[in-house]
Amino acid sequence: xxxxxxxxxxxxxxxxxxxxxxxxxxxxxxxxxxxxxxxxxxxxxxxxxxxxxxxxxx
Numbered sequence: 610x611x612x613x614x615x616x617x618x619x620x621x622x623x624x625x626x627x628x629x630x631x632x633x634x635x636x637x638x639x640x641x642x643x644x645x646x647x648x649x650x651x652x653x654x655x656x657x658x659x660x661x662x663x664x665x666x667x
Contacts, residue, residue: 631664 620626636654654662 628664636662 615622620630632651632654637650642650658664
């Protein structure tokens with residue numbers, strides 16, 4: 610077993626940060642969203658995650 614001591618905050622190794630970055634910069638259109646529109650867009654990505662939207666952690 611090897612122990613890796615990471616800094617307190619490391620977004621490059623945090624999977625949710627990687628997912629949000631991909632959603633924000635690649636999957637969401639570049640436009641201004643109202644809160645309701647943003648909820649719908651995120652729900653659409655969530656519904657298509659794994660088939661239409663894929664993410665690799667390599």
